[in-house]
Amino acid sequence: MTNRKLLLKLVSASLVAIAGMPSFAQSAIEIGATVPLTGPAALSGTQYHNSLRLAEERINKAGGINGKPIRFVFEDAQSINPTALNAFMKIVQEKKPTFVFLSSYSTQNMAVAPEVLKARVPVMYAGGADALQALKNPYMFRIRPADSTAAVAMAQFVKGTLKATKPGIIYIQNDFGQGAAKAATKTLADAGIAVVASEAYGGNDKDMSAQLLSLKNKGADAIIALSFPQDGALLLRQIKTMGLKQPIVASSGVFLPSAMQLMSAADLENVWGVIDVMLETNLNATSFVKEYKERFRVDADAYAAVYYDGAMILADGLRKVGPDPEKLRDYVARVKNYQGVAGTFSFDDAGNGIHEVTIVNFKKGTKDMVFVSKVVATP
Amino acid sequence: MQDLVQLLVSGVALGSVYALAALGFVTIYSATGIVNFAAGQFVMFGAMFGVTTVLQLGLPMPMAILLAVAMMGVFGFLFYLGVHLPLRTQSPVTVVIATVMIGLSMQNGANLIWGSVPFRLPSPFGDGTLTVFDSAISTHALASIGITAVLVAALYVLMQHSSLGRVMRAVAQDFPTARLMGLPVGLLLACSWAIAAVLAGFAGLLIAPMWFADAHMGDAIALKAFAATIIGGFGSVPGAIAGGLFVGLAEILGASYISSAYKDLLCFGAMVVFLVARPQGIFGEPISERG
Numbered sequence: 087m088t089n090r091k092l093l094l095k096l097v098s099a100s101l102v103a104i105a106g107m108p109s110f111a112q113s114a115i116e117i118g119a120t121v122p123l124t125g126p127a128a129l130s131g132t133q134y135h136n137s138l139r140l141a142e143e144r145i146n147k148a149g150g151i152n153g154k155p156i157r158f159v160f161e162d163a164q165s166i167n168p169t170a171l172n173a174f175m176k177i178v179q180e181k182k183p184t185f186v187f188l189s190s191y192s193t194q195n196m197a198v199a200p201e202v203l204k205a206r207v208p209v210m211y212a213g214g215a216d217a218l219q220a221l222k223n224p225y226m227f228r229i230r231p232a233d234s235t236a237a238v239a240m241a242q243f244v245k246g247t248l249k250a251t252k253p254g255i256i257y258i259q260n261d262f263g264q265g266a267a268k269a270a271t272k273t274l275a276d277a278g279i280a281v282v283a284s285e286a287y288g289g290n291d292k293d294m295s296a297q298l299l300s301l302k303n304k305g306a307d308a309i310i311a312l313s314f315p316q317d318g319a320l321l322l323r324q325i326k327t328m329g330l331k332q333p334i335v336a337s338s339g340v341f342l343p344s345a346m347q348l349m350s351a352a353d354l355e356n357v358w359g360v361i362d363v364m365l366e367t368n369l370n371a372t373s374f375v376k377e378y379k380e381r382f383r384v385d386a387d388a389y390a391a392v393y394y395d396g397a398m399i400l401a402d403g404l405r406k407v408g409p410d411p412e413k414l415r416d417y418v419a420r421v422k423n424y425q426g427v428a429g430t431f432s433f434d435d436a437g438n439g440i441h442e443v444t445i446v447n448f449k450k451g452t453k454d455m456v457f458v459s460k461v462v463a464t465p
Numbered sequence: 466m467q468d469l470v471q472l473l474v475s476g477v478a479l480g481s482v483y484a485l486a487a488l489g490f491v492t493i494y495s496a497t498g499i500v501n502f503a504a505g506q507f508v509m510f511g512a513m514f515g516v517t518t519v520l521q522l523g524l525p526m527p528m529a530i531l532l533a534v535a536m537m538g539v540f541g542f543l544f545y546l547g548v549h550l551p552l553r554t555q556s557p558v559t560v561v562i563a564t565v566m567i568g569l570s571m572q573n574g575a576n577l578i579w580g581s582v583p584f585r586l587p588s589p590f591g592d593g594t595l596t597v598f599d600s601a602i603s604t605h606a607l608a609s610i611g612i613t614a615v616l617v618a619a620l621y622v623l624m625q626h627s628s629l630g631r632v633m634r635a636v637a638q639d640f641p642t643a644r645l646m647g648l649p650v651g652l653l654l655a656c657s658w659a660i661a662a663v664l665a666g667f668a669g670l671l672i673a674p675m676w677f678a679d680a681h682m683g684d685a686i687a688l689k690a691f692a693a694t695i696i697g698g699f700g701s702v703p704g705a706i707a708g709g710l711f712v713g714l715a716e717i718l719g720a721s722y723i724s725s726a727y728k729d730l731l732c733f734g735a736m737v738v739f740l741v742a743r744p745q746g747i748f749g750e751p752i753s754e755r756g
Binding site: 124125126128129132285286287288290292293295296297299300303316319320327328329344347348349350 | 472576681685
């Protein structure tokens with residue numbers, strides 16, 4: 087009996103304490119963020135978890151939003167759609183935020199999109215699939231280049247610079263890979279080049295030798311590789327192990343720091359990359375990169391950069407039009423030529439904010455990235 | 466022709482790793498009757514222990530491998546003490562759920578300890594390739610096949626021709642009688658767990674240089690090891706090896722000659738066919754009551 091009473095007292099005491107807590111936070115403007123904090127997706131999620139916190143500190147240090155502090159409320163979106171959806175619903179129902187940051191995974195963004203429309207809250211997301219802009223959801227704003235922008239740039243590079251006439255494509259079997267493969271194939275077809283082979287592999291696959299052999303046997307003279315970070319690193323390594331000598335144009339995932347540390351200089355020989363932004367050469371990014379590294383002990387990647395920019399754009403909007411979801415939505419939709427850490431942001435009718443990618447390759451014998459060119463897509 | 470050689474070697478190398486993981490699984494099932502759903506995470510732990518000894522502690526390779534294997538043995542022993550022993554009187558379903566839970570804890574624990582960034586574990590056999598019949602075969606793949614063969618042979622010798630193996634088999638065949646005859650059954654069961662953990666550890670150390678080591682690698686391996694066990698015959702050691710090789714070859718050859726997008730369907734489809742047509746697998750005995 088005494089144990090029971092003690093337990094009851096403890097429970098009511100903690101309930102009172104918890105109920106009392108929100109009063110501290112009431113004065114801050116709360117912005118939601120559904121970020122993968124655990125699971126395989128946390129590899130990227132941690133990057134923008136960090137940069138959003140950095141943005142919060144910087145905004146508040148500079149006086150907040152007209153005197154009021156801003157606070158990011160994080161919910162763990164984990165790595166699958168149901169958890170991302172739950173995370174979004176929880177934030178929307180509990181905090182009723184004026185703005186939410188979604189994760190960088192197209193498949194999660196697609197799952198959450200209907201609820202975004204229902205909740206009428208503007209969101210920024212970093213998933214690249216074209217299916218997302220086809221939704222024509224007026225509340226969704228993409229802060230990374232769309233996959234098709236990157237795929238088109240890859241295809242143009244293969245034709246224009248590499249002068250390949252029989253390119254082959256190897257892609258990861260998901261929304262990103264399939265969408266990008268389709269976009270690349272179409273761009274090449276429009277330029278009169280037929281793709282000789284298009285092979286897919288599963289996201290958890292560890293052996294792509296069968297697919298690579300198929301590309302070799304069909305006579306591909308250049309390889310377009312559309313992958314996520316970890317499988318991309320495996321893919322590049324296996325290409326070299328199998329003795330394939332064709333030039334490779336790879337999508338941005340494999341050049342993130344988490345994947346780069348898995349590869350050796352030999353794996354990157356004859357590899358060209360189409361990435362979101364090369365932070366090392368972007369002058370606007372210098373202080374961000376330095377502060378991020380000092381604070382979090384790891385290198386910031388493109389994802390960290392775009393979410394940081396998104397937060398800064400949001401802060402500008404909050405200062406100018408206040409914490410009203412509809413007014414914020416209209417503000418973001420009208421942002422043009424914002425010079426951020428990750429590039430120039432101009433939101434178009436489909437909600438796409440960035441229209442440029444960077445082509446890089448690597449100094450022979452090293453893993454040092456070398457800037458080749460910036461490709462700006464015609465909007 | 467050269468394609469076939471390359472694909473066969475890849476398939477057998479992959480199959481060997483699946484076979485080792487399945488062996489860990491089967492060793493436990495034969496000795497204790499427990500279906501260990503954390504088997505895939507055991508393999509992952511083997512790889513991560515290797516990451517600690519090779520990369521983080523920077524020990525010389527032979528010592529690092531031995532230390533990682535020893536750590537796995539200790540882990541198996543602790544697993545017996547912490548999971549099997551308290552649950553030995555519970556119903557099988559309880560134990561299964563417990564192993565599922567432990568598996569999840571191991572995965573998330575690994576995520577906390579080693580982080581979510583994958584590691585590149587260097588192969589003790591180097592990154593080189595041999596040219597056989599005009600195709601490039603990695604030395605690591607060949608070594609994996611060799612090491613698996615050695616481990617299977619060692620397991621066979623241990624179980625069939627050593628006194629330890631004899632008493633372990635006695636405990637597996639008839640637990641109450643073995644106890645009545647005065648055998649130290651607790652210690653012998655702990656040995657089974659340690660051996661299973663060591664086999665899984667080798668699987669992890671062999672697969673990590675091929676696949677990269679991270680906290681989430683266990684799931685894919687667990688599914689394939691499970692399929693291998695079912696195809697080869699639940700509870701049968703030759704079955705685990707045959708099943709593992711079958712799954713590895715089906716994955717690689719199927720991807721090349723049939724369809725790369727549907728290759729997993731081939732392997733799991735085969736598993737379903739076996740479950741329907743021949744549930745005891747290739748080498749298994751027809752289902753009977755376990756004592």
